[in-house]
Amino acid sequence: xxxxxxxxxxxxxxxxxxxxxxxxxxxxxxxxxxxxxxxxxxxxxxxxxxxxxxxxxxxxxxxxxxxxxxxxxxxxxxxxxx
Numbered sequence: 009x010x011x012x013x014x015x016x017x018x019x020x021x022x023x024x025x026x027x028x029x030x031x032x033x034x035x036x037x038x039x040x041x042x043x044x045x046x047x048x049x050x051x052x053x054x055x056x057x058x059x060x061x062x063x064x065x066x067x068x069x070x071x072x073x074x075x076x077x078x079x080x081x082x083x084x085x086x087x088x089x090x
Contacts (some may be wrong), residue, residue, distance in 0.1 A: 029081045039070045046070050050082060 023029060034051040047058040048070055055071045062068040075082055 020087045021049060027078075032078060032081045037074065039074065048074055050074075053082075055082070 032050065035049070037048045039046045039057070041059070044059075049056045050087050055074065056062065057068050057070045059068050059070060062071065
């Protein structure tokens, strides 16, 4: 294997354990909940979920789970009550 490729692989492994180097600006994801699949989107610092709970509360367990999984890569939105 090319020595420069070996170094790139080593560097990638080093980067992969440093999630603080990455800031996600936007993404979409499918989240398999206990009862159904939900679409999660994140853009401009704001996460949204297609579940019914999110529609009324502007947060849900799916969004919170994604924020926990991606801690440091996305900014968590404060929970606001309506």
